[in-house]
Amino acid sequence: xQNIDQPTEMTATEGAIVQINCTYQTSGFNGLFWxxxxxxxxxxxxxxxxxxxxxxxxxxxxxxxxxxxxxxLLLKELQMKDSASYLCAAxxxxxxxxxxxxxxxxxxx
Amino acid sequence: xxxxxxxxxxxxxxxxxxKSLKCEQHLGHNAMYWYKQSAKKPLExxxxxxLEERVENNSVPSRFxxxxxxxxxxxxxxxxxxxxxSALYLCASSQAxxxxxxxxxxxxxxxxxx
Numbered sequence: 001x002q003n004i005d006q007p008t009e010m011t012a013t014e015g016a017i018v019q020i021n022c023t024y025q026t027s028g029f030n031g032l033f034w035x036x037x038x039x040x041x042x043x044x045x046x047x048x049x050x051x052x053x054x055x056x057x058x059x060x061x062x063x064x065x066x067x068x069x070x071x072x073l074l075l076k077e078l079q080m081k082d083s084a085s086y087l088c089a090a091x092x093x094x095x096x097x098x099x100x101x102x103x104x105x106x107x108x109x
Numbered sequence: 110x111x112x113x114x115x116x117x118x119x120x121x122x123x124x125x126x127x128k129s130l131k132c133e134q135h136l137g138h139n140a141m142y143w144y145k146q147s148a149k150k151p152l153e154x155x156x157x158x159x160l161e162e163r164v165e166n167n168s169v170p171s172r173f174x175x176x177x178x179x180x181x182x183x184x185x186x187x188x189x190x191x192x193x194x195s196a197l198y199l200c201a202s203s204q205a206x207x208x209x210x211x212x213x214x215x216x217x218x219x220x221x222x223x
Contacts, residue, residue, distance in 0.1 A: 004151065031209045042113070042199065042214035043152075050209065087152070095207045096165075099151040 004100035028093020115215035130185040132200030140206035146197040
């Protein structure tokens with residue numbers, strides 16, 4: 001079956017760095033998305049990786065290893081507004097998104 | 110502003126009621142989606158439309174009935190729902206359904222079935 005695993009909840013300190021991991025098993029692979037979702041709001045796009053390696057976008061970076069079925073989202077210089085859920089989604093061979101349950105990130109002062 | 114709007118934002122309905130959720134996208138996209146989001150569970154894809162044609166229907170109970178009158182509007186008609194249908198219903202759109210384009214989400218409708 002197809003599956004995405006990511007931690008349920010993580011806690012980090014303002015100004016620090018946090019890494020949110022995601023492992024996936026899909027029938028075929030056409031890339032991996034990360035979305036951010038604040039409580040009561042719509043998920044918003046953060047990143048898309050289809051090739052191995054690290055993509056940096058400001059304070060956020062996303063990494064992909066296709067051979068390991070693994071990705072992570074790295075958040076630097078954490079701010080209180082980064083408190084949100086982070087959703088990992090892999091694209092299968094039929095271009096369907098297989099979603100993880102999300103990681104709730106709590107930022108403490 | 111994500112370009113995808115949903116109404117109503119909150120809805121409480123009894124199990125015998127009939128109601129409809131509305132979604133509108135202002136992005137010129139060709140694909141629209143309905144998702145169900147329950148607490149601590151992955152997003153569940155319900156329906157996908159491409160240029161007003163339904164292309165995916167993931168074993169959704171018939172008490173949920175989608176309608177796509179044009180590529181900018183999507184409805185989800187609800188009737189005789191069950192308490193376990195209480196969830197956040199998200200609408201999304203993308204340039205095309207059969208590719209890796211990012212999806213743009215609306216703010217959702219928080220549905221409570223009593």
